[in-house]
Amino acid sequence: MHELGIAFHVMDTVEDVAKENDLTQVSSVTLELGEVSGVVFDYLADVWDWAAEKRELFYGSKLLLETIPAVTICLDCNRTYPTVRYGRTCPYCNGDKTELVTGNEINIKEIEAC
Ligand SMILES: [Zn+2]
Numbered sequence: 001m002h003e004l005g006i007a008f009h010v011m012d013t014v015e016d017v018a019k020e021n022d023l024t025q026v027s028s029v030t031l032e033l034g035e036v037s038g039v040v041f042d043y044l045a046d047v048w049d050w051a052a053e054k055r056e057l058f059y060g061s062k063l064l065l066e067t068i069p070a071v072t073i074c075l076d077c078n079r080t081y082p083t084v085r086y087g088r089t090c091p092y093c094n095g096d097k098t099e100l101v102t103g104n105e106i107n108i109k110e111i112e113a114c
Helices: 002-020 041-052
Strands: 026-034 062-068 071-074 080-082 098-102 106-113
Touching: 002 026, 002 041, 002 106, 041 062
Parallel strands: 026 062
Antiparallel strands: 026 106, 071 080, 071 098
């Protein structure tokens, strides 16, 4: 239940922000989700709808998504390339000393209040 944990974590964070800003109702939350974060967005959205019913602040709120493309850097030739297309092997020099630069993040980008 990875997605359920994420939904709760995001809601906890948004609740803190809402408290600080005197918001009583949230209409949508926009998440930035890395391409290789392993989160299934459709499932996360379902879990969100379910959890939103149980928290006053989130009644009827929508979860929106923006995808952050996954980029990997090659430590041999220092070039970056799209992770999803080439995986762990550098397409330029065939090196396998590579590191993920972006694509693993889960960020709250925007909170919309009613
Ligand atoms: Zn390389």
